[in-house]
Amino acid sequence: MNETLISIGELAERAGVPHSALRFYEAQGLLKSVRTAGGQRRYARDMLRRVAFIRTAQNVGLSLEDIAGALAQLPELRTPTRSDWTRLSKRWRAVLEERIHALEVLRDQLDQCIGCGCLSLTACKLYNPADQAAARGSGPRYLLGDTRPVGRKR
Amino acid sequence: MNETLISIGELAERAGVPHSALRFYEAQGLLKSVRTAGGQRRYARDMLRRVAFIRTAQNVGLSLEDIAGALAQLPELRTPTRSDWTRLSKRWRAVLEERIHALEVLRDQLDQCIGCGCLSLTACKLYNPADQAAARGSGPRYLLGDTRPVGRKR
DNA sequence: GCTTGACCTCAAGTTAACTTGAGATTTTAG
DNA sequence: CTAAAATCTCAAGTTAACTTGAGGTCAAGC
Helix, strand or coil: CCCCEEEHHHHHHHHCCCHHHHHHHHHCCCCCCEECCCCCEEEECHHHHHHHHHHHHHHCCCCHHHHHHHHCCCCCCCCCCHHHHHHHHHHHHHHHHHHHHHHHHHHHHHHHCCCCCCCCHHHCCCCCCHHHHHHHCCCCCCCCCCCCCCCCCC | CCCCEEEHHHHHHHHCCCHHHHHHHHHCCCCCCEECCCCCEEEECHHHHHHHHHHHHHHCCCCHHHHHHHHCCCCCCCCCCHHHHHHHHHHHHHHHHHHHHHHHHHHHHHHHCCCCCCCCHHHCCCCCCHHHHHHHCCCCCCCCCCCCCCCCCC
Protein backbone atom coordinates (compact mmCIF):
# COMPACT_ATOMS: atom_id res chain seq x y z
CA MET A 1 0.00 0.00 0.00
CA ASN A 2 3.00 2.23 -0.23
CA GLU A 3 3.13 1.76 -3.93
CA THR A 4 0.73 4.61 -4.25
CA LEU A 5 3.36 7.08 -3.10
CA ILE A 6 5.87 8.68 -5.43
CA SER A 7 9.26 10.29 -4.88
CA ILE A 8 10.07 13.91 -5.54
CA GLY A 9 12.03 12.90 -8.60
CA GLU A 10 9.10 11.13 -10.10
CA LEU A 11 6.69 13.92 -9.31
CA ALA A 12 9.12 16.41 -10.79
CA GLU A 13 9.46 14.45 -13.98
CA ARG A 14 5.80 13.71 -14.45
CA ALA A 15 4.73 17.22 -13.67
CA GLY A 16 7.49 18.79 -15.69
CA VAL A 17 8.51 20.92 -12.73
CA PRO A 18 11.96 21.06 -11.10
CA HIS A 19 12.53 19.49 -7.69
CA SER A 20 13.46 22.83 -6.26
CA ALA A 21 10.09 24.27 -7.18
CA LEU A 22 8.28 21.36 -5.55
CA ARG A 23 10.17 21.85 -2.32
CA PHE A 24 9.42 25.52 -2.52
CA TYR A 25 5.70 24.88 -3.00
CA GLU A 26 5.73 22.59 -0.04
CA ALA A 27 7.46 25.19 2.08
CA GLN A 28 4.71 27.61 1.05
CA GLY A 29 2.03 25.18 2.05
CA LEU A 30 0.84 24.38 -1.47
CA LEU A 31 1.85 20.75 -1.39
CA LYS A 32 2.15 18.07 1.24
CA SER A 33 4.19 14.96 1.64
CA VAL A 34 4.93 12.21 4.08
CA ARG A 35 8.50 11.23 4.86
CA THR A 36 10.29 7.93 4.68
CA ALA A 37 12.18 6.66 7.72
CA GLY A 38 15.22 8.28 6.21
CA GLY A 39 13.54 11.63 5.79
CA GLN A 40 12.82 11.63 2.07
CA ARG A 41 9.57 12.99 0.68
CA ARG A 42 6.86 10.70 -0.62
CA TYR A 43 3.87 12.21 -2.36
CA ALA A 44 0.36 10.87 -2.71
CA ARG A 45 -0.78 10.65 -6.31
CA ASP A 46 -3.24 13.47 -6.03
CA MET A 47 -0.34 15.86 -5.53
CA LEU A 48 0.30 15.48 -9.22
CA ARG A 49 -3.04 17.06 -9.89
CA ARG A 50 -2.28 19.80 -7.42
CA VAL A 51 0.92 20.63 -9.19
CA ALA A 52 -0.87 20.74 -12.51
CA PHE A 53 -3.41 23.04 -10.98
CA ILE A 54 -0.75 25.32 -9.55
CA ARG A 55 1.10 25.71 -12.81
CA THR A 56 -2.06 26.21 -14.78
CA ALA A 57 -3.26 28.90 -12.46
CA GLN A 58 0.09 30.63 -12.54
CA ASN A 59 -0.15 30.69 -16.27
CA VAL A 60 -3.23 32.85 -16.16
CA GLY A 61 -1.43 35.25 -13.91
CA LEU A 62 -2.56 34.23 -10.46
CA SER A 63 -0.10 34.48 -7.60
CA LEU A 64 0.92 31.57 -5.43
CA GLU A 65 -0.87 33.26 -2.60
CA ASP A 66 -4.12 33.24 -4.52
CA ILE A 67 -3.57 29.67 -5.50
CA ALA A 68 -2.87 28.68 -1.95
CA GLY A 69 -6.18 30.25 -1.02
CA ALA A 70 -8.00 28.17 -3.57
CA LEU A 71 -6.24 24.96 -2.59
CA ALA A 72 -7.07 25.59 1.02
CA GLN A 73 -10.64 24.69 0.12
CA LEU A 74 -9.71 21.17 -0.71
CA PRO A 75 -10.10 18.63 2.10
CA GLU A 76 -7.01 18.10 4.20
CA LEU A 77 -7.75 14.73 5.61
CA ARG A 78 -8.96 12.77 2.64
CA THR A 79 -8.00 12.63 -0.98
CA PRO A 80 -10.07 15.21 -2.88
CA THR A 81 -12.97 13.69 -4.71
CA ARG A 82 -14.21 14.46 -8.14
CA SER A 83 -16.74 16.89 -6.76
CA ASP A 84 -14.12 18.66 -4.66
CA TRP A 85 -12.22 19.45 -7.81
CA THR A 86 -15.33 20.27 -9.74
CA ARG A 87 -16.28 22.83 -7.16
CA LEU A 88 -12.83 24.38 -7.37
CA SER A 89 -13.06 24.38 -11.14
CA LYS A 90 -16.31 26.31 -11.07
CA ARG A 91 -14.78 29.07 -9.01
CA TRP A 92 -11.89 29.20 -11.43
CA ARG A 93 -14.24 29.63 -14.25
CA ALA A 94 -15.62 32.71 -12.59
CA VAL A 95 -12.14 34.12 -12.12
CA LEU A 96 -11.31 33.52 -15.75
CA GLU A 97 -14.54 35.12 -16.87
CA GLU A 98 -13.71 38.20 -14.87
CA ARG A 99 -10.27 38.44 -16.32
CA ILE A 100 -11.53 38.02 -19.82
CA HIS A 101 -14.12 40.67 -19.25
CA ALA A 102 -11.54 43.07 -17.90
CA LEU A 103 -9.38 42.62 -20.95
CA GLU A 104 -12.32 43.15 -23.26
CA VAL A 105 -13.20 46.36 -21.52
CA LEU A 106 -9.62 47.46 -21.80
CA ARG A 107 -9.49 46.65 -25.48
CA ASP A 108 -12.68 48.52 -26.24
CA GLN A 109 -11.65 51.53 -24.24
CA LEU A 110 -8.25 51.62 -25.83
CA ASP A 111 -10.00 52.00 -29.14
CA GLN A 112 -12.00 54.89 -27.86
CA CYS A 113 -9.14 56.53 -26.06
CA ILE A 114 -5.78 56.62 -27.70
CA GLY A 115 -7.08 55.08 -30.86
CA CYS A 116 -10.02 57.31 -31.49
CA GLY A 117 -8.26 60.48 -32.34
CA CYS A 118 -9.47 62.53 -29.42
CA LEU A 119 -6.10 61.97 -27.83
CA SER A 120 -7.38 63.77 -24.82
CA LEU A 121 -5.88 62.24 -21.77
CA THR A 122 -8.14 64.30 -19.58
CA ALA A 123 -11.13 62.60 -21.15
CA CYS A 124 -9.60 59.18 -21.25
CA LYS A 125 -11.64 56.52 -19.51
CA LEU A 126 -8.83 54.06 -19.62
CA TYR A 127 -6.38 55.96 -17.59
CA ASN A 128 -7.85 58.12 -14.96
CA PRO A 129 -5.08 59.57 -12.86
CA ALA A 130 -5.14 61.39 -9.57
CA ASP A 131 -6.17 64.78 -10.85
CA GLN A 132 -9.19 63.28 -12.55
CA ALA A 133 -10.51 60.94 -9.94
CA ALA A 134 -8.73 62.05 -6.82
CA ALA A 135 -11.77 61.37 -4.69
CA ARG A 136 -11.48 57.69 -5.45
CA GLY A 137 -7.77 57.39 -4.79
CA SER A 138 -4.96 57.75 -7.25
CA GLY A 139 -3.81 55.64 -10.12
CA PRO A 140 -5.71 53.97 -12.91
CA ARG A 141 -9.31 53.53 -11.88
CA TYR A 142 -11.14 52.04 -14.77
CA LEU A 143 -8.67 49.49 -15.91
CA LEU A 144 -10.53 46.49 -14.64
CA GLY A 145 -13.94 47.93 -15.14
CA ASP A 146 -13.46 49.40 -11.71
CA THR A 147 -14.20 46.05 -10.17
CA ARG A 148 -12.12 44.23 -7.63
CA PRO A 149 -8.87 43.48 -9.44
CA VAL A 150 -9.10 39.71 -9.27
CA GLY A 151 -5.88 37.95 -8.64
CA ARG A 152 -3.61 40.93 -9.14
CA LYS A 153 -1.82 42.44 -6.21
CA ARG A 154 -0.04 45.76 -5.58
CA MET B 1 8.22 78.66 -24.46
CA ASN B 2 9.35 76.76 -21.44
CA GLU B 3 5.91 76.81 -20.03
CA THR B 4 5.23 73.65 -21.92
CA LEU B 5 7.58 71.72 -19.69
CA ILE B 6 6.58 70.22 -16.38
CA SER B 7 8.51 69.16 -13.29
CA ILE B 8 8.75 65.66 -11.99
CA GLY B 9 6.46 66.55 -9.15
CA GLU B 10 3.77 67.73 -11.46
CA LEU B 11 4.09 64.73 -13.74
CA ALA B 12 3.97 62.45 -10.73
CA GLU B 13 0.83 64.06 -9.41
CA ARG B 14 -0.99 64.23 -12.70
CA ALA B 15 -0.09 60.72 -13.67
CA GLY B 16 -0.75 59.33 -10.23
CA VAL B 17 2.68 57.73 -10.17
CA PRO B 18 5.43 58.27 -7.57
CA HIS B 19 8.54 60.28 -8.45
CA SER B 20 10.69 57.29 -7.80
CA ALA B 21 8.91 55.29 -10.45
CA LEU B 22 9.31 58.09 -12.98
CA ARG B 23 13.05 58.25 -12.38
CA PHE B 24 13.16 54.50 -12.65
CA TYR B 25 11.33 54.53 -15.97
CA GLU B 26 13.70 57.14 -17.25
CA ALA B 27 16.68 55.07 -16.18
CA GLN B 28 15.15 52.19 -18.12
CA GLY B 29 14.75 54.33 -21.20
CA LEU B 30 10.96 54.50 -21.08
CA LEU B 31 10.80 58.22 -20.50
CA LYS B 32 12.89 61.22 -21.43
CA SER B 33 13.50 64.61 -19.98
CA VAL B 34 15.58 67.70 -20.42
CA ARG B 35 17.41 69.27 -17.53
CA THR B 36 17.36 72.75 -16.07
CA ALA B 37 20.62 74.61 -15.52
CA GLY B 38 20.52 73.27 -12.00
CA GLY B 39 20.07 69.68 -13.12
CA GLN B 40 16.39 69.15 -12.43
CA ARG B 41 14.19 67.20 -14.83
CA ARG B 42 11.68 68.91 -17.03
CA TYR B 43 9.25 66.82 -19.05
CA ALA B 44 7.49 67.61 -22.28
CA ARG B 45 3.74 67.24 -22.04
CA ASP B 46 3.58 64.15 -24.16
CA MET B 47 5.44 62.26 -21.45
CA LEU B 48 2.20 62.31 -19.52
CA ARG B 49 0.65 60.21 -22.22
CA ARG B 50 3.64 57.91 -22.21
CA VAL B 51 3.27 57.33 -18.51
CA ALA B 52 -0.42 56.58 -18.92
CA PHE B 53 0.46 54.14 -21.64
CA ILE B 54 3.08 52.43 -19.50
CA ARG B 55 0.78 51.95 -16.55
CA THR B 56 -2.07 50.77 -18.69
CA ALA B 57 0.08 48.23 -20.43
CA GLN B 58 1.46 47.00 -17.13
CA ASN B 59 -2.05 46.47 -15.98
CA VAL B 60 -2.73 43.94 -18.68
CA GLY B 61 0.36 42.09 -17.63
CA LEU B 62 3.00 43.31 -20.03
CA SER B 63 6.55 43.73 -18.78
CA LEU B 64 8.45 46.99 -18.89
CA GLU B 65 10.69 45.38 -21.43
CA ASP B 66 7.76 44.70 -23.73
CA ILE B 67 6.49 48.20 -23.21
CA ALA B 68 9.88 49.67 -23.96
CA GLY B 69 9.82 47.76 -27.21
CA ALA B 70 6.49 49.26 -28.15
CA LEU B 71 7.50 52.78 -27.17
CA ALA B 72 10.65 52.45 -29.22
CA GLN B 73 8.42 52.73 -32.25
CA LEU B 74 7.42 56.25 -31.41
CA PRO B 75 9.47 58.99 -33.04
CA GLU B 76 12.41 60.19 -31.01
CA LEU B 77 12.92 63.56 -32.49
CA ARG B 78 9.44 64.96 -32.72
CA THR B 79 6.42 64.87 -30.51
CA PRO B 80 4.36 61.82 -31.48
CA THR B 81 1.40 62.70 -33.62
CA ARG B 82 -2.07 61.37 -33.44
CA SER B 83 -1.31 58.77 -36.07
CA ASP B 84 1.84 57.63 -34.28
CA TRP B 85 -0.27 56.78 -31.27
CA THR B 86 -3.03 55.30 -33.36
CA ARG B 87 -0.59 52.95 -34.98
CA LEU B 88 0.68 51.86 -31.57
CA SER B 89 -2.87 51.42 -30.38
CA LYS B 90 -3.65 49.07 -33.22
CA ARG B 91 -0.80 46.80 -32.32
CA TRP B 92 -1.98 46.81 -28.74
CA ARG B 93 -5.36 45.74 -29.84
CA ALA B 94 -3.84 42.68 -31.44
CA VAL B 95 -1.96 41.82 -28.28
CA LEU B 96 -5.11 42.16 -26.21
CA GLU B 97 -7.06 40.01 -28.63
CA GLU B 98 -4.48 37.29 -28.33
CA ARG B 99 -4.54 37.39 -24.56
CA ILE B 100 -8.28 37.28 -24.48
CA HIS B 101 -8.29 34.34 -26.81
CA ALA B 102 -5.75 32.49 -24.69
CA LEU B 103 -7.87 32.95 -21.61
CA GLU B 104 -10.98 31.77 -23.40
CA VAL B 105 -9.23 28.65 -24.55
CA LEU B 106 -8.05 28.07 -21.02
CA ARG B 107 -11.51 28.52 -19.60
CA ASP B 108 -13.09 26.12 -22.07
CA GLN B 109 -10.45 23.51 -21.52
CA LEU B 110 -10.72 23.79 -17.79
CA ASP B 111 -14.35 22.85 -18.13
CA GLN B 112 -13.48 19.81 -20.12
CA CYS B 113 -10.57 18.81 -17.95
CA ILE B 114 -10.89 19.09 -14.23
CA GLY B 115 -14.48 20.13 -14.41
CA CYS B 116 -15.81 17.44 -16.66
CA GLY B 117 -15.60 14.50 -14.37
CA CYS B 118 -13.05 12.52 -16.31
CA LEU B 119 -10.47 13.74 -13.83
CA SER B 120 -7.88 12.00 -15.86
CA LEU B 121 -4.74 14.00 -15.80
CA THR B 122 -3.26 11.79 -18.44
CA ALA B 123 -5.96 12.88 -20.82
CA CYS B 124 -5.96 16.50 -19.78
CA LYS B 125 -5.45 18.91 -22.62
CA LEU B 126 -4.86 21.78 -20.29
CA TYR B 127 -1.86 20.47 -18.55
CA ASN B 128 0.31 18.26 -20.58
CA PRO B 129 3.43 17.46 -18.61
CA ALA B 130 6.68 15.87 -19.66
CA ASP B 131 5.57 12.27 -19.66
CA GLN B 132 2.70 13.07 -22.00
CA ALA B 133 4.36 15.31 -24.48
CA ALA B 134 8.03 14.71 -23.86
CA ALA B 135 8.82 15.00 -27.52
CA ARG B 136 7.81 18.64 -27.47
CA GLY B 137 9.73 19.61 -24.38
CA SER B 138 8.53 19.63 -20.81
CA GLY B 139 6.03 21.74 -18.96
CA PRO B 140 2.54 22.84 -19.86
CA ARG B 141 2.11 22.75 -23.60
CA TYR B 142 -1.46 23.67 -24.35
CA LEU B 143 -1.96 26.49 -21.95
CA LEU B 144 -1.99 29.22 -24.51
CA GLY B 145 -3.42 27.14 -27.27
CA ASP B 146 0.13 26.11 -27.92
CA THR B 147 0.78 29.44 -29.56
CA ARG B 148 3.57 31.84 -28.82
CA PRO B 149 2.97 33.03 -25.25
CA VAL B 150 2.51 36.70 -26.05
CA GLY B 151 3.97 39.08 -23.60
CA ARG B 152 4.85 36.58 -20.94
CA LYS B 153 8.43 35.78 -20.19
CA ARG B 154 10.17 32.94 -18.37
C1' DG C 1 27.43 -4.58 1.46
C1' DC C 2 28.93 -1.11 -0.97
C1' DT C 3 28.86 2.30 -4.55
C1' DT C 4 26.31 5.61 -7.01
C1' DG C 5 22.44 8.25 -7.97
C1' DA C 6 18.63 10.40 -5.59
C1' DC C 7 17.54 13.28 -1.62
C1' DC C 8 18.01 16.44 2.29
C1' DT C 9 18.71 21.12 4.58
C1' DC C 10 19.99 25.70 4.77
C1' DA C 11 21.90 29.82 3.07
C1' DA C 12 22.59 32.78 -0.47
C1' DG C 13 21.87 34.40 -5.25
C1' DT C 14 18.54 36.08 -9.15
C1' DT C 15 15.13 39.11 -11.80
C1' DA C 16 11.62 42.61 -12.09
C1' DA C 17 10.00 46.67 -10.68
C1' DC C 18 10.28 49.67 -7.59
C1' DT C 19 10.91 52.03 -2.79
C1' DT C 20 13.57 54.07 0.88
C1' DG C 21 17.13 56.76 2.87
C1' DA C 22 21.12 59.74 3.20
C1' DG C 23 23.29 63.74 2.16
C1' DA C 24 23.55 67.62 -0.92
C1' DT C 25 21.70 71.15 -4.20
C1' DT C 26 18.01 73.93 -6.60
C1' DT C 27 13.71 76.56 -6.83
C1' DT C 28 10.31 79.30 -5.33
C1' DA C 29 7.39 82.04 -2.37
C1' DG C 30 7.26 85.83 0.65
C1' DC D 1 17.52 87.54 0.26
C1' DT D 2 16.26 83.64 2.75
C1' DA D 3 13.77 79.68 4.47
C1' DA D 4 11.04 75.94 3.04
C1' DA D 5 9.74 72.82 -0.50
C1' DA D 6 11.26 70.27 -4.35
C1' DT D 7 14.89 67.75 -6.64
C1' DC D 8 19.13 65.26 -7.35
C1' DT D 9 22.28 61.03 -7.05
C1' DC D 10 23.59 56.71 -5.46
C1' DA D 11 23.35 52.77 -2.71
C1' DA D 12 20.77 49.56 -0.48
C1' DG D 13 16.35 47.33 0.72
C1' DT D 14 11.82 44.78 -0.78
C1' DT D 15 8.66 41.02 -2.69
C1' DA D 16 7.69 37.03 -5.50
C1' DA D 17 9.02 32.90 -7.07
C1' DC D 18 12.41 30.30 -7.56
C1' DT D 19 17.42 28.56 -8.49
C1' DT D 20 22.06 27.33 -7.14
C1' DG D 21 25.53 25.50 -4.20
C1' DA D 22 27.70 23.35 -0.33
C1' DG D 23 28.11 19.65 2.52
C1' DG D 24 26.09 15.52 3.93
C1' DT D 25 22.57 11.35 4.00
C1' DC D 26 19.47 7.62 1.97
C1' DA D 27 18.24 3.86 -1.04
C1' DA D 28 18.61 0.65 -4.81
C1' DG D 29 21.11 -2.40 -7.80
C1' DC D 30 24.83 -5.58 -8.72
